Amino acid sequence: MAVFRETARLRLRDFRSEDGAFIARMNSDPEVMTFLGGPMTDPQQSFDWVERRPPGFWIADVLATGEPIGWFHLRPERQEPFQLELGYRLIRSAWGQGFATEASLALLEVAREWGSPRVVATTDALNLGSRRVMEKVGMRHTADFLYDGKLPSARYEIELG
Numbered sequence: 001m002a003v004f005r006e007t008a009r010l011r012l013r014d015f016r017s018e019d020g021a022f023i024a025r026m027n028s029d030p031e032v033m034t035f036l037g038g039p040m041t042d043p044q045q046s047f048d049w050v051e052r053r054p055p056g057f058w059i060a061d062v063l064a065t066g067e068p069i070g071w072f073h074l075r076p077e078r079q080e081p082f083q084l085e086l087g088y089r090l091i092r093s094a095w096g097q098g099f100a101t102e103a104s105l106a107l108l109e110v111a112r113e114w115g116s117p118r119v120v121a122t123t124d125a126l127n128l129g130s131r132r133v134m135e136k137v138g139m140r141h142t143a144d145f146l147y148d149g150k151l152p153s154a155r156y157e158i159e160l161g
């Protein structure tokens with residue numbers, strides 16, 4: 001298993017084809033997908049995504065159980081690829097235990113090691129849990145914007161220099 005990074009409680013590792021079923025289950029949960037366009041009802045979409053996802057995504061397993069709880073990404077931002085973009089999606093049963101904060105802090109450390117000047121993250125303006133994670137890891141709210149020209153969204157940044 002290609003382990004990317006470990007934190008106190010989590011292992012971030014490469015995806016495996018078998019993760020498709022887990023990802024499909026997570027993506028079918030309306031609560032998980034509240035701010036992400038709604039639940040994905042066709043599991044095949046998730047299987048296909050696991051096979052073709054862009055680089056920079058890792059599965060998070062709980063070290064104590066070996067069970068996956070979601071994914072994190074740290075990848076070049078689309079508009080400004082020299083900046084890295086942080087993101088995360090976790091199953092509902094894993095929420096509220098500080099896992100997103102813990103793995104995000106580890107990924108900011110990775111970004112620092114890679115020499116990235118800045119990490120950015122965006123979220124639906126109403127996604128208060130996600131915004132709180134960004135704040136807890138030291139990111140600063142830098143802009144409000146309309147995603148796709150219509151969805152009120154917030155942008156956060158942290159300078160790593």
Ligand SMILES: CC(C)(COP(=O)(O)OP(=O)(O)OC[C@H]1O[C@@H](n2cnc3c(N)ncnc32)[C@H](O)[C@@H]1OP(=O)(O)O)[C@@H](O)C(=O)NCCC(=O)NCCS
Binds near residue numbers: 088
């Ligand atoms: C957003 C998400 C990753 C957070 O994961 P998590 O492991 O629960 O996050 P943490 O436990 O590290 O921190 C969550 C913080 O947000 C707070 N929070 C959660 N929901 C909240 C809400 N509705 N309003 C205000 N604060 C909220 C928590 O209390 C906690 O803050 P605290 O430690 O100060 O109490 C998780 O809820 C998730 O996967 N949601 C669905 C997918 C998603 O929206 N991804 C982000 C897209 S931008």
